[in-house]
Amino acid sequence: DTAVSQTPKYLVTQMGNDKSIKCEQNLGHDTMYWYKQDSKKFLKIMFSYNNKELIINETVPNRFSPKSPDKAHLNLHINSLELGDSAVYFCASSPGQGGVKLFFGSGTQLSVL
């Protein structure tokens, strides 16, 4: 009954591979996010969707493509993985946009070798 669940928790892969991270929330929220946390724990927003519509798209390489099949799911697909993509990726959701609290998943530790 986890509120925001993302899989897998750990992902180890070779450079050049394509991988996906899945996220689902059962809170009935309209807005979902992907954040990247680097080795210094700095959190940077990557994407935000509201009711399946992309509303925030930060300066992220176009190798990263989010997909929201419905408002409860926001998946992240990464093509041609690079060493610099190694990080922890967090999915989050919120009941609306702007000024509301976020509910986070437990993170996906991506290691690109």
Added chain:
Amino acid sequence: SQQGEEDPQALSIQEGENATMNCSYKTSINNLQWYRQNSGRGLVHLILIRSNEREKHSGRLRVTLDTSKKSSSLLITASRAADTASYFCAGTSGSRLTFGEGTQLTVNP
């Protein structure tokens, strides 16, 4: 650009002591939030203070906001070993929530 900068980057105290963490931000905000992150886990929301508020309490947490100085502080009173975690401030501007660098708090039993 990064919204918040936190001070100190790391703080180590004894159980029972108070812990104070500070956050400064650069642009105007609608509200400021604090989150906790335990090692290997996701962030958990602690408290939200609106731009027209100066102080807010929640249990052992006390948050202040000074919009003239663009700064906020989080005070944890009577700390416990279980409070050991990273603490992040995050400012909301429009629809965007931007996080600071975080403070690593260690509470020694």
